[in-house]
Structures are given as C-alpha cells and as structure tokens.
Amino acid sequence: MSTTTEAGHDRPEPDLSVIVGERRHLTNLAYRLLGSLAEAEDAVQETYARWYAMSGPQQRAIDSPGAWLTTVAGRICLDQLGSARARRERYVGEWVPEPLPDRTEWFSGREGGDGADPADRITLDESVNMAFLVVLESMTPAERVAFILHDVFRYPFGEVAEIVGRTPAACRQLASSARRRVADARVPAVPVAGQAGLVRHFKEAWEARDIRALVGLLAPDATMTADGGGLVGAALRPVEGSERIAQYLITIADRAPGLTLLERTVNGLPGLVAQHSGSTVTVAAIGIADGRVARIWAVRNPEKLGAWTVDGAS
Structure with missing residues (x-):
C-alpha cells in the first residue's frame, strides 16, 4: 500500500474532512480485528495521534491519507492482538468479545458520554455476530488481520501484505487458513x-x-x-x-x-x-x-x- 511520495512541499494540505471521515471505517475495521469497542477506539485514537504527530510536509507527501490511516490502524491492531494473547492468559475466567447493541438500543444520552451511537461507527452485519467473532479469536493475529482485510473489507493481498508484513502469497495462505476455520464453525443460517x-x-x-x-x-x-x-x-x-x-x-x-x-x-x-x-x-x-x-x-x-x-x- 504505497502511500508516500518523495516530496510533498508543493502539495495542498490534506482535506481535514477526508481525514476525519475515515474514523468510521477505521473503527469498523479495528472492532472486527480486536473484538472490543474500547480497544478499537484506542487503536483508532493512536492512529490519528500518529497522523497529527507528522509535520505538514510529511502529511502532504502521502498520496492517500485514507490508505495510510488504514495501514497504520491495521499494524496497531496486529501488535495489540499479539499482546492480547498474553493478557488473556491472565484473564480471570473466559474471555468473550464485547457485545454491541442495535442503533435503537444504544443509550446515547448517558451522562458523561459523547452522545455517539455505536451504529454510526460499527456496521452490524454477519461479520460482527458473536459466533463469527468467537471464531476469529481462534485465529493467529496474522490470520485474523489478513482474513478481515481481504475477505471482509476486500483489500487486495498486495495491500494486505504491507500491513501484515508478509508476502502477498503468504497473506493469501493466511486468509485461506482462516476461511477454513470459519467454514468449519459455520452453522446453517436461521431467519x-x-x-x-x-x-x-x-x-x-x-x-x-x-x-x-x-x-x-x-x-x-x-x-x-x-x-x-x-x-x-x-x-x-x-x-x-x-x-x-x-x-x-x-x-x-x-x-x-x-x-x-x-x-x-x-x-x-x-x-x-x-x-x-x-x-x-x-x-x-x-x-x-x-x-x-x-x-x-x-x-x-x-x-x-x-x-x-x-x-x-x-
């Protein structure tokens, strides 16, 4: 995912609305990768912190800010998944992904809250149902990231490879292995x-x-x-x-x-x-x-x- 050019001094400043507009996509991605809304929001916050830590010329040198943000968020989540395994070994009892409510069942007016509806940040489809998230927990961090990026978000393996730090062929194998895990655990859908x-x-x-x-x-x-x-x-x-x-x-x-x-x-x-x-x-x-x-x-x-x-x- 090539996102940076050699020089950006003559380019206009990246459109702030475009940068901020990536937040929903990043949160959707991070929640599926981490299984926790709180951890997903932390990962997205860290992604933006890294963006704003760059100088103006560095930001302008990036061809696609959205692709850059996705790459950084994916790598942060990959690192978190590795450390999460160690944390969950010390977790008391069983670990279950964080549950999400429907749009109409989110208490947006809670005191001290930001009033944001998680349905405005997380798209509730089959890739966030609990059974699917639990299967994701059985995958290695690299399998999970490769599978979610390619099979759920439709990133080509060339771009997935830059995030995971493997070759495109290796990422294809990771996604294939993850796909088999999902198929083995899948039960017939019920209306x-x-x-x-x-x-x-x-x-x-x-x-x-x-x-x-x-x-x-x-x-x-x-x-x-x-x-x-x-x-x-x-x-x-x-x-x-x-x-x-x-x-x-x-x-x-x-x-x-x-x-x-x-x-x-x-x-x-x-x-x-x-x-x-x-x-x-x-x-x-x-x-x-x-x-x-x-x-x-x-x-x-x-x-x-x-x-x-x-x-x-x-």
Whole structure:
C-alpha cells in the first residue's frame, strides 16, 4: 500500500474532512480485528495521534491519507492482538468479545458520554455476530488481520501484505487458513424472525423457572460461556449440556430476585439483556442450530457493558 511520495512541499494540505471521515471505517475495521469497542477506539485514537504527530510536509507527501490511516490502524491492531494473547492468559475466567447493541438500543444520552451511537461507527452485519467473532479469536493475529482485510473489507493481498508484513502469497495462505476455520464453525443460517421467536420462548421459560422447557429449548450439547472478567460472579469455565445449563440459569434467577429479562439485538441478532435494579448486569448473545439454542455467550464484565447502560457503568 504505497502511500508516500518523495516530496510533498508543493502539495495542498490534506482535506481535514477526508481525514476525519475515515474514523468510521477505521473503527469498523479495528472492532472486527480486536473484538472490543474500547480497544478499537484506542487503536483508532493512536492512529490519528500518529497522523497529527507528522509535520505538514510529511502529511502532504502521502498520496492517500485514507490508505495510510488504514495501514497504520491495521499494524496497531496486529501488535495489540499479539499482546492480547498474553493478557488473556491472565484473564480471570473466559474471555468473550464485547457485545454491541442495535442503533435503537444504544443509550446515547448517558451522562458523561459523547452522545455517539455505536451504529454510526460499527456496521452490524454477519461479520460482527458473536459466533463469527468467537471464531476469529481462534485465529493467529496474522490470520485474523489478513482474513478481515481481504475477505471482509476486500483489500487486495498486495495491500494486505504491507500491513501484515508478509508476502502477498503468504497473506493469501493466511486468509485461506482462516476461511477454513470459519467454514468449519459455520452453522446453517436461521431467519431472524425464527431466532427472535426462539429467544422469546427461552426468555419466558427462564422467567417461569421451567427447567423442563429450558432443557427442551436447548440443544443437548449446548454450551454457555460467561465472561465476568474477575470483576463479578460468573462461571469460570463453560457450562456444557442442556440440563446443566438449565439448572445454572434457574440458580441464577433464584439468587437474583427482581432480575428483569429483555429481548434485545446483540451484535445484529436476537439476544437477551438481564437488568437488576435498573442496571444492565448481563448481555447474552445466542447461537441457534437445528431450531434450538446451541450457544450462549453471557457477558457480565461491567467494563464491557458501557454501551448498554444509562450512565456508562453497570
């Protein structure tokens, strides 16, 4: 991705609106690469800091500021993914990507917030549903970056190579390997209306503490993964099997009287939000296969729930 010329003294200043206008694209890219809106925004902020740290002649020497910003953001994310592996080895319990709400469910007026809707920054498509993000977590940093840049954002491998620091042929192999991981994990798509109906039945069975109904709605080999980050109570390991999950959910309901369950869109698909005393305490993304709930990703870490709370904290 060649973005710099030998001399830029005679060029006009780069259009500030064009530079600022790249923020949404960069945030979309960084969220898919990192699985965290907070980390994505930090990466984008660092990208802009590097841009504004350059002198005027250096900025003018860049052929394509947008391509330059993407290259820098991609490299920052690649570095963060490498260090994230070490951090997650020390993470308390399971790590689940940060959940995102639908545009209509974002508390833009929260006190101390910037009023920005994440849907204005993150495009909610199949590349941000929780199942897809979890598969991305199984990839090496280089695989993830090559795959997202090429398969999701349609960058040619020549440009991907400059970001990843590999040859185009190597990047093609990385993307191919990542593609196989995605294909192996993919389940047949379920119409959103069908998913919403199943989630509603699941919510009603949970509210009624109907363990038999819950077991019937769960796949026999279903898995529930909870992320408390060591900050709140959560199962440290995945809960497996329909009966164990149903019993776990009933126990939670019994221990938290007054828990309110809400049907919400989580990363573009029907999910559930649990509130207690008016505060969001859990956001659950739900994966469906063969007409039953096959996966539940329950995010309880309050540091990942800022987008779901009125005051930015649960």
